[in-house]
Amino acid sequence: MNAKRKRPDTVSDSVTEQERIVHEVIRSKQDMGISQQDMKREINLHSNLIAKCIKSLVSKNLIKEVKNIHSRRQKHYMSAEFEPSNEITGGAWYVEGSLDKEYINVLKEQCWRKIYGLKVATLEGIADAIKRSNVSQIELSKQQVEEIVKALVLDNEVMEVRSTGTGEFASIPVGKACYKCAGKRGYGGEPKLGALASVPCGVCPQISRCTPDGIISPITCEYYKKWLEF
Amino acid sequence: MVTQYGIKYAVNLITAHFGDLVAKVCECLLRRGPLTLQAIVRSTELTSSQVKNSLLVLIQHNCVQAFILDQTGEHGDGAKQSTQYIALFDNIIQRWRFPKFLTMVSKKLDKQCVELLEGLLQHGRLTLKQMFDRAKSGQNEGDDVVQEAFVKLLNAHFIERCPASEPVLTNPTKEEEAARKRAAKSGKILEVQETLEQRVVEAAMPTEALRFLFATETEPTADGGKDKSNSSSVTPGEKRKHDAIESEAESGDTDEQVVLWRANIDEFIRHLRHKACIENVRARFDDGAVIVFGAMLEATRSAEKKVKTENSVPLSLSSIYEEVIKSEEGRNITFDRVRASLVQLSCPPFVKATNESYSVDFKKIIELAQHEEVESIVLKRYGRDAYRMFRLLSNSGHLLETDKMPHLLKRRRRQ
Numbered sequence: 055m056n057a058k059r060k061r062p063d064t065v066s067d068s069v070t071e072q073e074r075i076v077h078e079v080i081r082s083k084q085d086m087g088i089s090q091q092d093m094k095r096e097i098n099l100h101s102n103l104i105a106k107c108i109k110s111l112v113s114k115n116l117i118k119e120v121k122n123i124h125s126r127r128q129k130h131y132m133s134a135e136f137e138p139s140n141e142i143t144g145g146a147w148y149v150e151g152s153l154d155k156e157y158i159n160v161l162k163e164q165c166w167r168k169i170y171g172l173k174v175a176t177l178e179g180i181a182d183a184i185k186r187s188n189v190s191q192i193e194l195s196k197q198q199v200e201e202i203v204k205a206l207v208l209d210n211e212v213m214e215v216r217s218t219g220t221g222e223f224a225s226i227p228v229g230k231a232c233y234k235c236a237g238k239r240g241y242g243g244e245p246k247l248g249a250l251a252s253v254p255c256g257v258c259p260q261i262s263r264c265t266p267d268g269i270i271s272p273i274t275c276e277y278y279k280k281w282l283e284f
Numbered sequence: 285m286v287t288q289y290g291i292k293y294a295v296n297l298i299t300a301h302f303g304d305l306v307a308k309v310c311e312c313l314l315r316r317g318p319l320t321l322q323a324i325v326r327s328t329e330l331t332s333s334q335v336k337n338s339l340l341v342l343i344q345h346n347c348v349q350a351f352i353l354d355q356t357g358e359h360g361d362g363a364k365q366s367t368q369y370i371a372l373f374d375n376i377i378q379r380w381r382f383p384k385f386l387t388m389v390s391k392k393l394d395k396q397c398v399e400l401l402e403g404l405l406q407h408g409r410l411t412l413k414q415m416f417d418r419a420k421s422g423q424n425e426g427d428d429v430v431q432e433a434f435v436k437l438l439n440a441h442f443i444e445r446c447p448a449s450e451p452v453l454t455n456p457t458k459e460e461e462a463a464r465k466r467a468a469k470s471g472k473i474l475e476v477q478e479t480l481e482q483r484v485v486e487a488a489m490p491t492e493a494l495r496f497l498f499a500t501e502t503e504p505t506a507d508g509g510k511d512k513s514n515s516s517s518v519t520p521g522e523k524r525k526h527d528a529i530e531s532e533a534e535s536g537d538t539d540e541q542v543v544l545w546r547a548n549i550d551e552f553i554r555h556l557r558h559k560a561c562i563e564n565v566r567a568r569f570d571d572g573a574v575i576v577f578g579a580m581l582e583a584t585r586s587a588e589k590k591v592k593t594e595n596s597v598p599l600s601l602s603s604i605y606e607e608v609i610k611s612e613e614g615r616n617i618t619f620d621r622v623r624a625s626l627v628q629l630s631c632p633p634f635v636k637a638t639n640e641s642y643s644v645d646f647k648k649i650i651e652l653a654q655h656e657e658v659e660s661i662v663l664k665r666y667g668r669d670a671y672r673m674f675r676l677l678s679n680s681g682h683l684l685e686t687d688k689m690p691h692l693l694k695r696r697r698r699q
Contacts, residue, residue, distance in 0.1 A: 205672075207675075207679075208671075208672040208675045208676055209668075209672065210659070210675065213632070215631055215632075218630075218631075220627075221627045222627075222631075234631075236568070237567055237568055238567065238568065238569075238570075245656070245659070245660065245663065246567060246656070246660070247660055247664070248656060248657035248658075248659075248660030248661060249657065250657060250660070250661055251657070251660040251661045251663070251664045251665075256661055256664075257661055257664045257665040259665070
């Protein structure tokens with residue numbers, strides 16, 4: 055058991071038999087916790103009764119409600135002595151159950167700048183550069199750096215290439231994955247608008263229903279009219 | 285393959301340029317494939333002379349090609365040689381680009397060339413004399429000015445000799461068919477089925493030597509090519525190109541004054557294709573690399589056999605350097621800089637290096653450009669998250685479970 059424990063085990067006298075059963079089930083899930091719905095499946099008690107037990111246990115500080123990113127709508131409970139695991143909190147990228155977009159964006163930009171500075175960088179190189187510059191005392195594991203860089207690849211800010219061992223890859227072993235900035239624009243610019251996407255019809259959700267003599271037609275289309283007034 | 289919308293659009297173009305009657309004949313050919321004159325008359329329910337005139341207009345403007353399909357081989361005796369007409373869909377569709385072609389020439393060459401080209405595009409095809417006459421009545425240009433412009437356009441391959449009026453197409457004999465199938469099965473040749481339209485166009489086209497040839501002497505006996513043989517009857521089994529020269533000779537096009545010339549659409553398309561590739565390179569690399577890339581295309585353009593080539597002709601480093609320093613921007617670029625740019629251009633692999641020579645990988649550049657186009661649509665239509673998911677799926681190239689996608693994406697069903 056590598057789950058953290060904060061306080062020694064205490065069972066209050068005022069816990070009823072049902073509450074004890076509910077608490078045991080919750081505690082058995084350790085740092086993963088369990089949702090109310092799943093509890094109903096495991097414990098053969100009426101859901102109203104379970105809810106009552108939960109309420110009571112929470113008020114007695116024996117269990118606590120935690121946020122689970124996988125099932126945000128449902129309430130998730132954990133025994134008080136455990137800390138929620140990364141799997142349900144989402145790890146470093148989540149704060150209070152939702153994606154910490156601002157933090158991620160800051161990190162993405164930092165990574166991009168490091169890659170830009172290095173021209174060609176491996177994951178280790180990027181991680182090193184960040185540690186050395188240490189802008190806001192961020193401690194990033196290699197896996198976290200990888201996740202950020204992969205997100206940059208998907209945003210088409212950075213591209214992944216294999217080292218050839220020659221030219222700009224001279225200091226990198228052949229075949230190793232490395233990263234370069236894609237394109238010449240600075241960070242965060244919009245990718246170049248394609249030809250079809252710059253025409254209203256190219257991205258229109260109603261295109262399949264558009265006919266010259268229908269209700270939806272190019273003749274009456276407002277977007278098209280506006281676009282033609284260039 | 286031509287879609288229904290393609291046909292509709294083509295018919296619209298023809299109607300706009302030539303009127304309903306001509307468009308009716310054109311539509312008939314587009315929908316029903318190659319037909320004889322009688323078949324067209326039957327199908328369109330027009331008079332024979334109406335159909336004939338419409339066909340003449342369409343042929344004049346390079347939208348239809350006549351040809352003879354030689355059926356002798358199949359039926360034994362009794363050569364069945366009736367003229368059929370086939371609509372050239374690609375040529376029709378390119379008509380909407382004429383203003384663009386004129387702009388291209390005005391940028392590359394001069395005003396007189398633009399005037400000349402305009403005449404060719406308006407009239408479909410003209411002889412040199414007709415071009416002179418037109419210039420005289422219009423802008424009062426002298427013959428020599430027109431001829432100078434003509435030669436400039438010809439050297440740039442923007443104009444070409446018109447194709448043969450009625451090439452003969454022979455169906456391959458049974459032995460040839462069998463041999464080809466065997467070779468294809470053993471993987472020796474890539475079986476690329478040419479459409480009938482492609483075969484007709486190829487058969488009609490003059491040889492490379494003749495296509496851009498302008499003999500300045502106009503001796504009556506000048507024949508513009510050494511291929512002309514004495515026999516005037518066309519026998520099946522001869523090479524198609526040979527047939528084309530034969531039929532050209534037959535129609536008496538030997539006098540330079542009556543050679544018909546037309547705009548060479550292929551060359552314009554090729555220029556546009558190169559331009560798109562250069563813009564793509566410009567978006568990713570620095571100016572030096574763009575100049576080197578442009579020089580490579582300039583040097584190998586005339587060697588490209590067809591418009592949709594996959595790779596350019598390989599060039600050595602020194603040939604590339606020579607081409608680079610020819611241009612205004614490239615004059616001061618050093619040999620080492622050229623070499624460095626070529627290395628740059630190999631990642632992403634726009635330029636392939638094999639055995640000390642370099643060639644442009646058009647296929648790769650266009651593939652990447654196509655991906656970017658689609659991604660742009662996804663981004664605009666469905667938003668950034670969908671854009672990332674799309675890129676993830678298209679980069680990985682195989683199925684992914686929703687859960688395997690990193691936390692940094694919102695969870696949604698895989699489309």
